[in-house]
Amino acid sequence: MIDAIRDLKVANSFAGLPPAFYTRLAPQPLNQPRLLHANPEVAALLGLSPQALQDPDFLDVFSGAAALPGGETLAAVYSGHQFGVWAGQLGDGRAHLLGEVAGPAGPWELQLKGSGRTPYSRMGDGRAVLRSSVREYLAGEAMAGLGIPTTRALALVVSDDPVYRETVETAAIVTRVSPSFVRFGSFEHWSGSPEHLRALLNYVVDRFYPECRDAAGGEAAAEQDVVLRFLRAVVGRTARLVADWQTAGFCHGVMNTDNMSILGLTIDYGPYGFMDAFQVNHICNHSDTQGRYAWNAQPSVANWNLYRLASALLGLGIAADALKSELEQFESVFLQAYRGNLRNKLGLMRWEDGDDNLLDDWWRLLHTQRADFTLSFRALATAPQQRTPFLAHFTADQEAANAWLDRYIERLAQDGRADGERIAQMNGANPVYVLRNHLAEGAIRAAAQGDAGEIGTLLRLLRDPYTAQPGFEAYASAPPDWASRLEVSCSS
Ligand code: AMP
Ligand code: MG
Secondary structure, eight states: OBSSGGGSOEEOGGGGSOGGGEEEOOOOOOSSOEEEEEOHHHHHHHTBOGGGGGSHHHHHHHTTSSOOTTOOOEEEOOEEEETTEEEEEOOOSSEEEEEEEEETTEEEEEEEESOOOOTTOTTOOSOEEHHHHHHHHHHHHHHHHHTOOBOEEEEEEEEEEEEESSSEEEEEEEEEEESOOOBHHHHHHTTTOHHHHHHHHHHHHHHHOHHHHHHTTGGGOOHHHHHHHHHHHHHHHHHHHHHHHHHHTEEOSOOOGGGSBTTSOBOOOSSOEEOSBOOTTOOOOTTOTTOTTOGGGHHHHHHHHHHHHHHHHGGGTOOHHHHHHHHTTHHHHHHHHHHHHHHHHHTOSSOOTTHHHHHHHHHHHHHHHTOBHHHHHHHHTTTTTOHHHHHTTOOSOHHHHHHHHHHHHHHHHHHTOOHHHHHHHHHTTSOSOOOOHHHHHHHHHHHHTTOOHHHHHHHHHHHSTTSOOTTOGGGGSOOOGGGGGOOOOSOO
């Protein structure tokens, strides 16, 4: 373990791409920055000891005041489709890539978000507010705790610098950590420039998808073969990711192609939400007036986004039909992952004929009664023995819930398994704690007073969300009434 930032071995492989891919520039530091929270778990991924978080260099680097020793600080360019419309050039408008650290289990890039204007800022101020930064800081850790692929967060630095949104708020910088921040939109940006597209493809394949080149014959591989295997891999990871989102009741909120990781990670946490009351067409982003990114739309949007990625790859002269047949794998990979997750959540041994039906009726039951997503699933494990606490989640029509439960018990009898085994399977798939909006809001309010205690509490619970912790029942309960009035939007 390394005890000081300056002893980290830092590189920046992204900076090895041609200069058109980025602009080298320094962040704009915050005034009188304070380290509100640092994450020892993510520090450990980088090989940093808890002691390194106390080092004054740590605050200097992650408030944007000092470069990461050995790194090459830059903002990357990308493009994208926003809400279904081609938006042209975007890019890191308020983010700075500091460099890449070889951690014990592989390389991790470190990126500041909210660290000032860049050539890609367009009309933006380059800043991020405390509110959205706390939400991003918590979300990566919540997803990691659930076992869902995600970017992570190392540090949250705050300041009294004013930031003008609907009201005056204060600035913060989150340090995000990910193997890569390359997006679908990074490829879309170069769709008209085969040399750049090829450089990006080779960079991403060599670092993150080497098996695609190996399987295509190594150095002598035909490019088309590598590209098709690469697309297949991205389709697979994206389909499995969205299956995980669906079965966690997670809505991303802004599935623009510039917010889609080429590694199949959840990235760019903005107006995301974990559902409280279940609604199939739940919209978590107040700015999404059409519901383009509603919960039930996420799989088809992911598929649509993959089509945009594949269209960019046409720029390499790849046959459209061949790309299309890779894209067509999406549905089967998604369904397999989705049913696999639900098999565990429902405590079944296999997914049988008829289970789709049982599941559809489960969703219908939750939807019509606006039952709590997380609590209903968790209560299902012991519902056969304890009907009353389960039925308590279905106050509008207990008879309907009772009837469904009878069918479910019959289905379990078909498996003929011991309850203990089934309950363990279900409790490992149905979390007790999720990062509900009102919990994040509590952490934001405390953080605004300089108190990081609530962030610490949430991280502790969300790191191991399947295990109930005595004394923390309030974090595992239905949301208070005021939660339904919380609005999260693109404002960040
Ligand atoms: P997002 O919706 O957060 O994914 O951002 C879309 C694009 O807008 C990205 O290129 C961001 O870097 C940029 N952006 C968002 N907010 C700001 C801001 N306050 N200042 C500069 N650029 C921003
Ligand atoms: Mg974004």
